[in-house]
Amino acid sequence: MDRIIKITLGIFIIVFVTFISLVGYTGYVENAYRTSFTSTYSYTCTITTDSPLSNVTLFIPVPADMTGNSPVIAQISAREITGVPVSWKTELYDTGKATLVKITTPSIVPPAGTSPKNPFSVTMYTNITSKQVIDTENPVENSPMFRPVQRVETTECKDSDIAGTSARCYTYLTALYADYRADPNATVTVMSVLTGRNDWKISEPKENEYRTGIYVLMFGDQKGWATVGGNLEKGIGAYDAPAVSS
Secondary structure, rough: HHHHHHHHHHHHHHHHHHHHHHHHHHHHHHHHHHHHHHHEEEEEEEEOOOOOOEEEEEEEEEOOOOOOOOOOOOHHHHOOOOOOOOOOOOEEEOOOOOOOEEEEEEEEEOOOOOEEOOOOEEEEEEEEOOOOOOOOOOOOOOOOEEOOOEEEEEEEEEOOOOOOOEEEEEEEEEEEEEEEOOOOOOEEEEEEEEEEEEEEOOOEEEEEEEEEEEEEEEEEEEEEEEEEEEEEEEEEEHHHHHHOOO
């Protein structure tokens, strides 16, 4: 009988210690995840020209989710976007289907030496910390995109850092408005990129992200809407984050 009691007690102690260890490890993992977790957006918008432009008005899509929430609206409204020239006026417009930034300026005059091989660029950018976890797997439905997102098509992932991984890549179309005077041979491009990223560290650093960008090439005078090509890379990185109790 004593032997049975000792065996039972031994088994109980082993089970109890194992349970405490698991609870302790789970608590450590959850705490490490919570305290190290950050979500950030990185946004850039670049306008490039090889010739002077006058009477410039642009309506460029601003990344926003399906309800119109955007990580960069506050910065644009407060003129806290780095790189915006003093002479440029920026205003936000919500069309119901898209959020746009209206940029107006009397002129864009490139410096001496500007040419088709050496164009002049203005880049506006900002980094924003998100209070919410960013959905990097389903950004079209749940995260900021350059909207409206139309004619989405699956494509091959060409970036070397994600090719061959479980990331998925797409092309889509959206639109912007451009109105300016320019030389018939003038070349103007508008490119805007948003990256949404989650980072955390338990035993080693891990992250996941999505990237979306738009690009359009225009020639000579402009007055009207232009179709803009977009790309989306989603599901990049690790998705083995622990389940966290509320």
